Amino acid sequence: MPTRQALSLGRMRAGRLRxxxxxxPVGDRLRAAVAPLLHPTGEHIQDLPGTIGGLPGADPIPYLPVMPEVVVEIEADDRLEFxxxxxxxxxxxxxxxxxPDRLGEDPLH
Incomplete structure (x- = not known):
């Protein structure tokens, strides 16, 4: 089984998780804190479009869908593109x- 190296990030927009x-890549300490909190949805590994985690034309990124139950603090530039x-x-x-339900809708459209 491949090592889980990163987190797929989502925000609520228009009533849907996007x-x-x-x-x-997340470090060992954060991986150990997050892993027991994640509950698979029962779906098989899926692919995110490469544009979600990279540049247009990038290869898709495989991920295992989990229930949207965990909030993580992130450091990011606040510019959304596409x-x-x-x-x-x-x-x-x-x-x-x-x-997640306490965060409300994403104000950054």
Missing amino acids: SVGVSL GRYRHRPRALRVRGDLT
Whole structure:
């Protein structure tokens, strides 16, 4: 089984969870904190379009869909391009004090 190296990031927009990027590779400490909180949806590994985690024309990025239950704090430039972060955000820490439903809709359209 491949090592999970990054997080697929999503935000709520128009009532739907939408992919907005893929984090830079996460370190061992964050991986250990996040892993037990992730619950697979039961779907098979899928592909995100390369534009979500890279540049137009980039290869798709395989990911395992999980329930959208975990909030992580990220460091990112605030410019969205085509509905995604222009540069891969750095995942800093799990925000156990927040839930996705408390974040509300993404103000960055």
